[in-house]
Amino acid sequence: MEMNIALLPGDGIGPEVIAQAVKVVKAVGQKFGHQITFKEGLVGACAIDATGDPYPDATHEICAASDAVLFGAIGDPKYDNDPKAKVRPEQGLLRMRQKLGLFANVRPTFTFPSLVHKSPLKLERVDGVDFVFFRELTGGVYFGEPRGRNEQGTKAFDTNVYSKEEIVRLARMGFEAAQKRRKLLTCVDKANVMATSRLWRETVQELASEYPDVKVEYEFVDAVAMRLIQWPKAYDVLITENLFGDILTDEASVISGSMGLMPSASLGSKVKLFEPIHGSYPQAAGKDIANPLATVLSAAMMFEYAFDMKAEADAISDVVNLSLAEGYVTEDIADGGTAYKTSQVGDWLAAKILG
Amino acid sequence: MEMNIALLPGDGIGPEVIAQAVKVVKAVGQKFGHQITFKEGLVGACAIDATGDPYPDATHEICAASDAVLFGAIGDPKYDNDPKAKVRPEQGLLRMRQKLGLFANVRPTFTFPSLVHKSPLKLERVDGVDFVFFRELTGGVYFGEPRGRNEQGTKAFDTNVYSKEEIVRLARMGFEAAQKRRKLLTCVDKANVMATSRLWRETVQELASEYPDVKVEYEFVDAVAMRLIQWPKAYDVLITENLFGDILTDEASVISGSMGLMPSASLGSKVKLFEPIHGSYPQAAGKDIANPLATVLSAAMMFEYAFDMKAEADAISDVVNLSLAEGYVTEDIADGGTAYKTSQVGDWLAAKILG
Ligand SMILES: CC(C)[C@H](C(=O)O)[C@@H](O)C(=O)O
Ligand SMILES: CC(C)[C@H](C(=O)O)[C@@H](O)C(=O)O
Numbered sequence: 144m145e146m147n148i149a150l151l152p153g154d155g156i157g158p159e160v161i162a163q164a165v166k167v168v169k170a171v172g173q174k175f176g177h178q179i180t181f182k183e184g185l186v187g188a189c190a191i192d193a194t195g196d197p198y199p200d201a202t203h204e205i206c207a208a209s210d211a212v213l214f215g216a217i218g219d220p221k222y223d224n225d226p227k228a229k230v231r232p233e234q235g236l237l238r239m240r241q242k243l244g245l246f247a248n249v250r251p252t253f254t255f256p257s258l259v260h261k262s263p264l265k266l267e268r269v270d271g272v273d274f275v276f277f278r279e280l281t282g283g284v285y286f287g288e289p290r291g292r293n294e295q296g297t298k299a300f301d302t303n304v305y306s307k308e309e310i311v312r313l314a315r316m317g318f319e320a321a322q323k324r325r326k327l328l329t330c331v332d333k334a335n336v337m338a339t340s341r342l343w344r345e346t347v348q349e350l351a352s353e354y355p356d357v358k359v360e361y362e363f364v365d366a367v368a369m370r371l372i373q374w375p376k377a378y379d380v381l382i383t384e385n386l387f388g389d390i391l392t393d394e395a396s397v398i399s400g401s402m403g404l405m406p407s408a409s410l411g412s413k414v415k416l417f418e419p420i421h422g423s424y425p426q427a428a429g430k431d432i433a434n435p436l437a438t439v440l441s442a443a444m445m446f447e448y449a450f451d452m453k454a455e456a457d458a459i460s461d462v463v464n465l466s467l468a469e470g471y472v473t474e475d476i477a478d479g480g481t482a483y484k485t486s487q488v489g490d491w492l493a494a495k496i497l498g
Numbered sequence: 499m500e501m502n503i504a505l506l507p508g509d510g511i512g513p514e515v516i517a518q519a520v521k522v523v524k525a526v527g528q529k530f531g532h533q534i535t536f537k538e539g540l541v542g543a544c545a546i547d548a549t550g551d552p553y554p555d556a557t558h559e560i561c562a563a564s565d566a567v568l569f570g571a572i573g574d575p576k577y578d579n580d581p582k583a584k585v586r587p588e589q590g591l592l593r594m595r596q597k598l599g600l601f602a603n604v605r606p607t608f609t610f611p612s613l614v615h616k617s618p619l620k621l622e623r624v625d626g627v628d629f630v631f632f633r634e635l636t637g638g639v640y641f642g643e644p645r646g647r648n649e650q651g652t653k654a655f656d657t658n659v660y661s662k663e664e665i666v667r668l669a670r671m672g673f674e675a676a677q678k679r680r681k682l683l684t685c686v687d688k689a690n691v692m693a694t695s696r697l698w699r700e701t702v703q704e705l706a707s708e709y710p711d712v713k714v715e716y717e718f719v720d721a722v723a724m725r726l727i728q729w730p731k732a733y734d735v736l737i738t739e740n741l742f743g744d745i746l747t748d749e750a751s752v753i754s755g756s757m758g759l760m761p762s763a764s765l766g767s768k769v770k771l772f773e774p775i776h777g778s779y780p781q782a783a784g785k786d787i788a789n790p791l792a793t794v795l796s797a798a799m800m801f802e803y804a805f806d807m808k809a810e811a812d813a814i815s816d817v818v819n820l821s822l823a824e825g826y827v828t829e830d831i832a833d834g835g836t837a838y839k840t841s842q843v844g845d846w847l848a849a850k851i852l853g
Contacts, residue, residue, distance in 0.1 A: 233690045263727050268618050284658065290693045299697035300659040303639065307652045333741070335588045338645045342654035365748035372618050372727060373752050386688070390745055393720035397728050 146172075146179045146450065149209035151202065153187040154232065155423025156433035156485075157215025163435035163489025164213055164442045167462075170493040171446065171455050182209065186239065187217025187232040187423075197235025203242055206414060211449035212243075213442060214418035220425055241281050244411035246309070247316050248278040249448075250392040250420065251406070252375070254399045257467045258476060262400030264372065269398055274378035275324075276395065277317040278388025280409055282309045283339070285385050305339045305384065310346040316410070317382035318354040327379035329360045331367050331387055343384060364391070371395055396420050403434040403475055404463075406441035408448050415449040417441040431484045434473040436463055439492060462495040501527075501534045501805065504564035506557065508542040509587065510778025511788035511840075512570025518790035518844025519568055519797045522817075525848040526801065526810050537564065541594065542572025542587040542778075552590025558597055561769055566804035567598075568797060569773035575780055596636050599766035601664070602671050603633040604803075605747040605775060606761070607730070609754045612822045613831060617755030619727065624753055629733035630679075631750065632672040633743025635764055637664045638694070640740050660694045660739065665701040671765070672737035673709040682734035684715045686722050686742055698739060719746070726750055751775050758789040758830055759818075761796035763803050770804040772796040786839045789828040791818055794847060817850040 150165065152158035165181060172179040184202035191197050197217075206212050217232045239245075253273045254262075262269045287302035314330075321328040330347045332340035344361055351359045362370070364387045370377065371391065375398055383391065396402050402421060409416040419437030427433050443459035446452040466472055471491050474482035483491070505520065507513035520536060527534040539557035546552050552572070561567050572587045594600075608628045609617075617624045642657035669685075676683040685702045687695035699716055706714045717725070719742045725732065726746065730753055738746065751757050757776060764771040774792030782788050798814035801807040821827055826846050829837035838846070 231690065237691070263620060263623050264618050265620055285691055287655070292693065292697070297663075298659065298661045299693045300642070300657055301692045301694050302655055302657055304653065304655040333744075335586060336592070336640055337656045338647065338654045339656050342647070365744050368723070368745045368749035369752045372749065387745075389688075389720050390723045390742075394723035394727065394749065397724045 144177050144450070146177055146211070147209045148179060148181050149206045149212040150181050150183045151186045151206070151212060151214045152183070153215040153217040153423065154189055154219050155216055155425045155428045157187075157217065157423055159428075159431065159433050159485050160419065160435040160438040161213060161215045163485060163492070164438040166489045166493040167439050167459060167496065168442050170496040171458055174458065174496055175452070175455055186214070186235050188219035188222060190235060191230055191232065195230065197230060197232045198238045203239070206239070206243055209414060211445050212414060212416040213438070213445065214416055215438065216419065216421065216423035218423040218425070237285060240409065241286065243414050243416065244281065245409035245414070245416055246279060246281045247313050247410045248280040248388065248392070249275060249408040249410060250278065250395070251275040252395045252399055255401050255404060255467055258399075258401040258404070260400065261476075262398055264375070264398055268373070269375060269400070272375045272399060274375065274395075275320060275380055276388060276392045277313060277320065277380065277382045278392055279309065279313045279383070279385050280388075281385075283385035303337070303339050303386070305342055307342065307346055310343050311350065314347050314350055314382055317380050318350065318357055321357045321380040322354065325379040326356055327358050327360065329362055329367070329378055329381045331362055331364050331381055331383035331391065333364050333387075334361070335363060339384065347382070367391060368394060371398065392420075401476075404436045404440060406437055406444050408441070408444045410448065415445070417445040417449070431486055432474055433485050434475050435485050435489055436466070436472070439463060439489075458496055462492045465495060466492060499532050499805070501532055501566070502564045503534060503536050504561045504567040505536050505538045506541045506561070506567060506569045507538070508570040508572040508778060509544055509574050510571055510780045510783045512542075512572065512778055514783075514786065514788050514840050515774065515790040515793040516568060516570045518840060518847070519793045521844045521848040522794050522814060522851065523797050525851040526813055529813065529851055530807070530810055541569070541590050543574035543577060545590060546585055546587065550585065552585065552587045553593045553597075558594070561594070561598055564769060566800050567769060567771040568793070568800065569771055570793065571774065571776065571778035573778040573780070592640060595764065596641060598769050598771065599636065600764035600769070600771055601634060601636045602668050602765045603635040603743065603747070604630060604763040604765060605633065605750070606630040607750045607754055610756050610759060610822055613754070613756040613759070615755065616831075617753055619730070619753055623728070624730060624755070627730045627754060629730065629750075630675060630735055631743060631747045632668060632675065632735065632737045633747055634664065634668045634738070634740050635743075636740075638740035658692070658694050658741070660697055662697065662701055665698050666705065669702050669705055669737055672735050673705065673712055676712045676735040677709065680734040681711055682713050682715065684717055684722070684733055684736045686717055686719050686736055686738035686746065688719050688742070689716070690718060694739065702737070722746060723749060727753065747775070756831075759791045759795060761792055761799050763796070763799045765803065770800070772800040772804070786841055787829055788840050789830050790840050790844055791821070791827070794818060794844075813851055817847045820850060821847060
C-alpha cells in the first residue's frame, strides 16, 4: 500500500523523537512491503520563528493532503508566562485541530509491568489499569464565542458551547470502543451545574439504547478526578468534553508510571493525527536523551487507527516491549542499567523489526 | 462572648455528624465561657421535600442573622441522574453561596500520621503534605449568563465570566494565607486558552508586587492535575476559579488518605460557613456509623476563622488527635480495632474537652 505521512516534529525534543519514529515506520514499511512517503511541516514555536504563524498554511496543506500526521511536541519557554503575547504556539495546535477536523482525542492509559513501580500510586491500586479517554477536541470553551474582555478590560468572559451532533459523533466512538473492550462507558460531565453538560448527559442517554451491550455510567467531573486516583481499575472507556478531558487525561497520564511511553491519537473526518502525550521538554532538547517510545507507540497507533494494519502495529508494540524487557532504553527509565541515547534506541528498534 | 450559630444539617448523614459537632461546640462554650445559641434550618433534598425549595427564605434568614453557619451535607439519590429534574438540591447550595456572599472556599489538605497509610499514593509522596486551596465560589461558569439552549434544544451553552474585583478579593486571601505559611502561591488557570484565565493571571501578576515576600507561580490546570499526584508536597497555597477549584479540590481530597476528616470553610463578606468536604453518604444515613471528625474539625475552623479564637480551635483539634491516637473512632478508620458509633465519638470528644 502507498502511505503519505506528514511529519510535524515541532519544538524541543519533538524533532529527535519523531526521527526515531520515522526509522521504525520505515522498517515496518520495508518489512511489510508498503511504500511510505514523508513530508515535513513546521508547527509551534519554530513555525512562529520562521514564518510568524504557529500553523502556517503550507503546513496545513501538507497535513490535509496526507493520510496521517505524526506530531512531536510544541512549546517553548520563551512563550510561557506571557498572557499578553499576541502569537502563541498553542494557537497553532488549536487551529490545526479545528482545520483538520480532529474532533476526538483518544488517550489510552495502561501499564507496563517493568515500569509500574514508578507510579506515584500504590501497586495494588494501579497494576493492570487499562482505560481509554475519548476527549472531544474541537468544541467547548476552546472555540466558543463570544470570548474576550469588556471595553474597560475589567471583565473577561468565555463561552462553552456544544451541539448535539458534536456530542453524538464523539459518543458513538466511545460506545464502539466500549463494545470492543470491557463494555463499560462512563460519561463525565457537570450536569448538576452546566447546561452543556446536561445536553451531554441527555444525548448519551438517548444513544445508549442503540448499544444495549454497553453499560453506561454517568459521573460528575469532580467525582472522576477523585476516583481516577482511588480506583483507576474501575474504568474502561470514558467520554467527555474538551476542557474536562484536558484536565482528566493529564491527571490520568501520571498514574501508570510510564508517562514517557503513552501515545495518543486524534481522529476526525479524514486525516488522523498521532502524537506522544508528553510535552516538548525543552531542557532535554538536542541532547539525544529523550525517550522516543511514546512517539514510536504513537506510530503503532497510526498503523492501527489510520491504516487498519493490526500486524504492523503489533510489530511495533512487540519491539517496544522487547526494548523494555532487555533494558535497551533511555536514561529516564534505565533504572540503574545502561542508558542508551535516543538515536540508539531508534536504531535498535528498527533493526529488531527487520531482524 | 455571644455567638449565634446557624445549623444546616442537610441530608443523609448530615444530621448525625452535625449533632456531634454541636456537642463539641457546646463543650468548648462551657469550658471557655462563651454563650452559644443555635438555630436550625432546612437545606437540600429535605428542604425540597418540606417546602419545595432547596434553600428556603426562612433558612436564609437564619443564616444571614448568624455569625457562622455549620453545614452538614446535601444530596439524595432520588435527585441523581435526572438531568431534567426542575428542582435539585445543589441549586440550594449554589443559591446559598451566592446570597451569603461566600466567595472563597478554603480547602486544606494535610495528613494524619495514623491515617496516611490509607492514601492511594505511596507514603514517600504524600507523608507530610500540607497545602490549602482557595477556590473562588460565587463566580465563573456556575453563575455566568447567558446559559441554556437554543430554541430547538439542539445546542447548549454556558458562560464563564470573571471581573477583576472578584479575582482580587480571592487572590488577596491567598496571598495573606501564603504570608502566614510557606510563602508560596500557585495561581492555577488555563491562560493558554481562556480569556477569563488570562485576566486571572494578569490580575495576580499585578497584585504580586504588594506581597514581595510571597513567591508566585503560574501553572496550567492540566499540569496541576498531574503534579498534585506526583509531587503534592510542592504546593503551599493555591488559588483558582470556581470550576477548576471544584475539580482540583476533590482530586486533592483523596491524596491524604483521610477524606473523612477533611474540613472546609467558605468565607465572604459577613457570614462564614463551615462544612466537612465529604458528601451526604446516603447508604450510611441513620445508622450511627458515619465519621463525625470532618464536621468536628470544621467546627474548629469556625472558632479560628469566624471568631478568631485559636485556643478554642486548638482544644478541638487536640481532642480529635487524641481520639485518633487512642483509637476512639468510627468503623471507617477503626482498622481492626473497636469501632465506635458516631454518637459515642461525639460524646467522648465533648467529655475530653471538659475533662
Ligand atoms: C497546549 C494546550 C492548548 C493543549 C490543550 O489544552 O488542549 C494541551 O494541554 C493538550 O492537552 O493538548
Ligand atoms: C454539588 C455541586 C454543585 C458542588 C459544586 O460543584 O460546587 C460540589 O461539587 C462542591 O464542590 O461543593
